[in-house]
Amino acid sequence: MVIFCITICVASCLDHGPDNAPTQGTTSPKPQNERLQFRLVFYKGEWGTICDDDFSLSNANVLCRQLGFVSATGWTHSAKYGKGQGKIWLDNVQCNGGEKSIDLCKSRGWGNSDCTHDEDAGVVCKDERLPGFVDSNVIDVDEDRVEEVRLRSVVPTKKMPVTEGVVEIKYKDGWAQICDVGWTPTNTRVICGMLGFPHERKVNKNFYKLNTERQKHRYRLHSVACVGTEVHLAACPLETNKGNATESCEGGMPAVVSCVPGPQYVHNSGLKKKNTVRLKGGAKLGEGRVEVLKNNEWGTVCDDRWTLLSASVVCRELGFGSAKEALTGARMGEGMGPIHMNEVQCLGTEKSMWNCGFKNITSEDCQHVEDAAVRCNTPYMALENSIRLTGGRTRYEGRVEVLSTEANGTRSWGLICGGAWGTKEAMVACRQLGLGYANNGLQETWYWDSSNVTEMVMSGVKCTGSEMSLSHCQHHKTVSCQKTAAKFSAGVICSETASDLVLNAPLVQQSVYIEDRPLHMLYCAAEENCLSKSAASANWPYGHRRLLRFSSQIHNIGRADFRPKAGRHSWVWHACHGHYHSMDIFTHYDLLSSNGTKVAEGHKASFCLEDTECHEGISKRYECANFGEQGITVGCWDLYRHDIDCQWIDITDIKPGNYILQIVINPNFEVAESDFTNNAMKCNCKYDGHRIWLHNCHMGDAFSEEAERKFEKYPGQLNNQIS
Numbered sequence: 001m002v003i004f005c006i007t008i009c010v011a012s013c014l015d016h017g018p019d020n021a022p023t024q025g026t027t028s029p030k031p032q033n034e035r036l037q038f039r040l041v042f043y044k045g046e047w048g049t050i051c052d053d054d055f056s057l058s059n060a061n062v063l064c065r066q067l068g069f070v071s072a073t074g075w076t077h078s079a080k081y082g083k084g085q086g087k088i089w090l091d092n093v094q095c096n097g098g099e100k101s102i103d104l105c106k107s108r109g110w111g112n113s114d115c116t117h118d119e120d121a122g123v124v125c126k127d128e129r130l131p132g133f134v135d136s137n138v139i140d141v142d143e144d145r146v147e148e149v150r151l152r153s154v155v156p157t158k159k160m161p162v163t164e165g166v167v168e169i170k171y172k173d174g175w176a177q178i179c180d181v182g183w184t185p186t187n188t189r190v191i192c193g194m195l196g197f198p199h200e201r202k203v204n205k206n207f208y209k210l211n212t213e214r215q216k217h218r219y220r221l222h223s224v225a226c227v228g229t230e231v232h233l234a235a236c237p238l239e240t241n242k243g244n245a246t247e248s249c250e251g252g253m254p255a256v257v258s259c260v261p262g263p264q265y266v267h268n269s270g271l272k273k274k275n276t277v278r279l280k281g282g283a284k285l286g287e288g289r290v291e292v293l294k295n296n297e298w299g300t301v302c303d304d305r306w307t308l309l310s311a312s313v314v315c316r317e318l319g320f321g322s323a324k325e326a327l328t329g330a331r332m333g334e335g336m337g338p339i340h341m342n343e344v345q346c347l348g349t350e351k352s353m354w355n356c357g358f359k360n361i362t363s364e365d366c367q368h369v370e371d372a373a374v375r376c377n378t379p380y381m382a383l384e385n386s387i388r389l390t391g392g393r394t395r396y397e398g399r400v401e402v403l404s405t406e407a408n409g410t411r412s413w414g415l416i417c418g419g420a421w422g423t424k425e426a427m428v429a430c431r432q433l434g435l436g437y438a439n440n441g442l443q444e445t446w447y448w449d450s451s452n453v454t455e456m457v458m459s460g461v462k463c464t465g466s467e468m469s470l471s472h473c474q475h476h477k478t479v480s481c482q483k484t485a486a487k488f489s490a491g492v493i494c495s496e497t498a499s500d501l502v503l504n505a506p507l508v509q510q511s512v513y514i515e516d517r518p519l520h521m522l523y524c525a526a527e528e529n530c531l532s533k534s535a536a537s538a539n540w541p542y543g544h545r546r547l548l549r550f551s552s553q554i555h556n557i558g559r560a561d562f563r564p565k566a567g568r569h570s571w572v573w574h575a576c577h578g579h580y581h582s583m584d585i586f587t588h589y590d591l592l593s594s595n596g597t598k599v600a601e602g603h604k605a606s607f608c609l610e611d612t613e614c615h616e617g618i619s620k621r622y623e624c625a626n627f628g629e630q631g632i633t634v635g636c637w638d639l640y641r642h643d644i645d646c647q648w649i650d651i652t653d654i655k656p657g658n659y660i661l662q663i664v665i666n667p668n669f670e671v672a673e674s675d676f677t678n679n680a681m682k683c684n685c686k687y688d689g690h691r692i693w694l695h696n697c698h699m700g701d702a703f704s705e706e707a708e709r710k711f712e713k714y715p716g717q718l719n720n721q722i723s
Contacts, residue, residue, distance in 0.1 A: 262319020391448030414457025
């Protein structure tokens with residue numbers, strides 16, 4: 001989220017702000033003729049604020065859009081972000097939410113207020129830029145500005161996405177066309193990229209000419225001259241019709257384009273391309289941290305000189321359109337492992353980012369706090385129209401209702417059976433709703449009972465977590481639900497951010513050893529089920545157990561703190577070790593044979609989730625002592641040393657041989673994360689009956705598919721790195 005204290009500017013704005021101007025902006029407004037600008041309210045040469053009387057989310061939406069963000073997520077009153085100085089320019093502001101500028105909203109008038117600075121308003125904008133927005137601090141309210149573009153299919157179709165049709169731009173309260181005289185393929189490329197498509201193709205103009213001749217058109221643009229690398233039509237040289245908007249397009253017709261969708265938007269495309277670029281950590285399809293494959297190992301990209309041109313090459317390579325945003329500063333979370341690229345400089349025409357200029361880096365050049373990320377333009381699929389939330393306190397939570405089609409063709413809203421509902425299903429629901437990540441998947445929603453919808457229309461929903469829509473998940477063909485009352489229907493709590501836990505694989509490899517531990521020292525461990533089953537028949541307290549021991553360091557590289565699902569009121573006190581358990585199972589430790597069969601296992605209840613250490617500049621927030629709050633802060637890690645109870649696998653009954661050591665964090669998906677694919681770590685393991693060796697320890701998604709297959713095929717390979 002981006003937070004602003006509201007400060008406004010009208011009329012001859014100065015090239016420099018006053019000494020007491022807000023410090024959030026980094027670029028001062030430039031002189032304009034009677035146009036409202038934001039730096040954050042400058043009016044008649046003087047900075048001022050807005051009073052919170054009658055303030056609303058609609059007001060905040062107008063202000064955030066004027067600042068170049070897609071919408072507001074909230075607003076504040078009573079000078080929450082500090083008292084302003086100087087004038088209070090606006091009071092009793094009342095917007096309907098659709099205004100282009102705050103000065104078009106109703107108010108008491110400029111400078112007419114009975115407030116003090118104790119009542120200064122603030123806004124919280126969603127961290128997503130408007131398409132085509134260029135300047136991050138100042139935006140002109142210009143009616144000639146092109147913001148929204150669509151394709152209007154001339155043939156009635158329910159098929160999504162729409163890939164071909166007449167190009168139309170939003171103009172006033174309707175839509176206008178573009179005259180195609182001088183239209184080029186590079187113009188089409190820009191339009192397709194804006195609409196989420198990686199490529200363009202030729203279109204049958206004769207078909208459209210016959211169709212459009214019978215219609216009346218409103219031409220807004222008469223000349224478009226894109227070079228093809230622009231990410232938005234607004235960045236191309238445009239000639240706007242200043243006269244009558246219904247003026248004819250002499251010698252031409254409305255511009256028509258045809259786009260090629262990416263393979264993920266084509267039903268049964270059958271295409272499985274070997275990608276050397278991927279996106280990680282994003283809430284929506286088409287956004288995330290950029291990672292590239294080098295020598296069969298995935299790594300991140302440093303954000304030095306990271307631009308929309310380079311980001312667009314990534315987006316198109318992955319089957320999306322051009323880039324909406326080129327994000328810097330690990331805005332989609334920090335990666336782990338190597339950083340493969342720095343100072344990537346693309347022209348915008350490359351087929352792959354590997355064809356762009358870049359520098360190989362050293363550890364001194366970049367850190368993961370500089371990981372680059374992207375938000376790509378994606379095709380409009382209308383998936384959010386078939387799902388809604390009801391009964392929640394905010395739009396981010398509620399009972400899930402889906403639109404179903406009955407045998408007679410009528411459509412109605414229905415409920416989802418909560419029986420098998422979990423975190424992964426909630427992830428898909430939140431993605432389909434456009435509400436970010438899942439914070440919780442709920443199997444009972446009696447407290448959100450405000451809808452008259454009572455019929456279960458979907459059951460047995462089982463998702464992998466990566467689907468675009470719940471309809472893409474497995475589910476029963478015929479509804480089968482044990483508890484059919486509405487209070488047992490599925491619900492979700494969504495969030496703009498999420499945690500992401502990753503294990504430090506090299507530390508496991510470096511710290512591993514075998515210990516023969518006497519049974520008389522293992523009573524607490526036995527009580528917590530940390531030994532293999534055969535320990536129960538041992539001759540206690542005589543004898544010993546052979547333990548495979550190692551340290552584990554669990555990092556939170558996401559954008560939200562990792563917190564136990566259960567509240568502290570339900571934590572379980574374990575007197576033997578003198579601590580509370582906040583999760584039933586926090587990690588699984590498994591030893592697997594070459595065919596994947598589990599031959600030994602250990603499990604670790606959450607002894608205590610806390611911040612052992614943090615990156616520079618980040619403060620610890622969680623500590624176990626004195627019944628403290630448990631969790632792992634973003635940018636911190638929880639260290640479980642090799643010498644504490646249950647930090648092992650009991651291998652007493654294991655024969656010498658080659659194995660795979662597997663560690664899985666948050667194995668039951670109890671707590672929502674932005675990415676579950678990096679929760680598993682694997683190592684090659686060789687045991688000769690006396691000593692043990694680990695090799696090739698890596699996160700589950702760190703290698704290429706080919707290298708991962710090789711790893712699993714030869715679990716004892718110790719002489720050569722997987723490459």
